Amino acid sequence: MYFVDRCVAVIKPREPFVAWLNAVPGNDAELSLESLRADCTVILLPEFTDPEEGVACIDDLYDKLFRMELASWYDDESLWPADxxxxxxxxxxxxxxxSTVIDSVDADLTNSPAGFDE
Incomplete structure (x- = not known):
């Protein structure tokens, strides 16, 4: 196992996200907060010593993260919330x-663009 020179952020939906998702026209499935929080997005961040640096990093990335979370459900931006x-x-x-990331796989990491760099 190897320490990775990154930190992570786990992005977990809250009730307003679930309410939006369940209100999208044409959505026939009633999704629960519990089901959405069972498998969440994890973002690698630069290493930091103060947790507030991680929060500041999320603040800097929030627009991309917000768009990514919405796009993971609906590509049609007209369905997205205006605010x-x-x-x-x-x-x-x-x-x-x-702040601690450990790689348990004894192989090189493979990177590819996420496609959310708009």
């Missing part, structure tokens, strides 16, 4: 920041 401010991001998502 995608930093305040709304923090109301719609909990973010867990962790």
């Amino acid at each position: 995608r401010s930093l305040k709304t991001f923090w109301e719609w998502f909990d973010v867990e920041i962790h």
